[in-house]
Amino acid sequence: MLELRDVKWQLPSGEPIIKGISCKLDSRLTVITGPNGGGKTSLAKLIAGVEKPTSGKIILDGTDITDMDITGRAKLGVAYAFQQPVRFKGLTVRDLLELAAGNKLGHDELCALLGKVGLCAEEYIDREMSGTLSGGEAKRIEIATVLARNAKLSVFDEPEAGIDLWSFARLVETFEEIRNGITGSLVIISHQERILSIADEIVVVADGAVRTAGPREEILPKLLGGEYACRCPQRNGGGCQ
């Protein structure tokens, strides 16, 4: 279980981004959603250890990981899929997947991993993870590196971004398989209704704080109704400017 206790984080300039978040993420699949610029990606980076909180505590299965760096958290079982895939000149898809898995991978294992994100291993394993890959291809490989880790807690930041409809459908199935599997829990930052619809719990983050959180059955109807209406001027009797 991951617990955040009054976590705050600000930019070096002093501008507050996360303004005190406390929550317990103890379901198999938690989706964090909310308006753009509300602090979701910052929250994911704080969980992964890319950024360190200005104050507050982050607890994973009873261990205080607040001061642990990204490597330490990775070794403890935290995996993180970047929103923007990182490109490497020279490192191939196979190199990255094997680094993620921590050992050499056979052809069947590579096929299975890439198949989960809708890619054909034959075509991709020896390609460089460089600018020669399209945005969607790189994104899917980024996700595959996290799947390869088979981690205790996997955090995905907007996995749907840049992915075509067919690959996205396969990805949703993969998330469901992980959720229904034996080990590992997922935290997914997403705006996609299909991902929201498979969540156990939904956390709505806005303006650096938790606006609302709870079981999907309780939160999703509000999101599709009230949350949408309150942000749409037309539904409030106004018009498009």
Add this chain to the structure above:
Amino acid sequence: MSNIMDVNFNGTTAEMLKIISDYDEVTGFNGAYNIREDSKCAGRKSSENITIESKDDKPGINIRVKPFTVGETVYIPACVTHSDVDDLVYNDFYIGEGADVVIVAGCGVHNDGEEQARHNGIHRFFLEKGSKVLYKEKHIGTGKGTGLKKIDPVTDCVLGEDSYLEMDTVQLRGVDSTTRSTSAVLGKGAKIVVRERIMTDGDEQATTKFHVELNGEDSGADLVSRSVARGNSHQAFYSVVEGNNRCTGHSACDAILADNGKVDAQPALNAANVDAQLIHEAAIGKIAGEQILKLCSLGLTREEAEEKIIEGFLK
């Protein structure tokens, strides 16, 4: 026809040969070869289609590949195994029409002494119509002496109609000073591809000079240099691609800086024909922070991540 001489070289050469030219102690080289050790021939073998002969007028050899020879490899490694050697050699390659061969030309310089040890190989390539060559060259420097280890290769290529030359060159540490000069003149439909990888450390110096003349219609060049400069080392990359006809030219210089490493890149494109398409890319900088973060997120330490990124970059 084969011309076999007894192979006779020292242990230092044997060790370097394994690194620079995939030498197998049991099976030796699979193909024609000439092993040069401390300015002398330490073994030579010609094959049915590839003959290797000494030059009459100066140190070096002529390598002649018969027309339409396909799938053969010729090895011409050169080793300097002690200090106070200044080796100069002229090797000429004559590649017959339609031939398709691999040339492995590594160079190792070992120096445990105080004097300089240097190998200076001057290579000329003459590719006949439709021939194809993959030229592989790996350079290393070993030994703990204070004497400098220097390798200064000069390669001049003349590519005939529709010929293809791919040069794959690697130098990873240990060579104190190197100046690599490569020139090529291309005829109609000819292509040259160069893949260079260099890593320098300590006080090492490395200079690369390319000069390519795209004279023939539809000729092409693709030069890619990837380098890593660590410690207090210094690298310089100079390239000139001349487009004198309808042609395509691409050169790219990617360099990673670490510690106090320095890299100069001076690419030049000279287009003298309205249908010449010439492109240059250059990027110099330290390893991107996000690359290190990504690998750390997979469980690597910062140091392990840097090593892995460099290893991949120079692969």
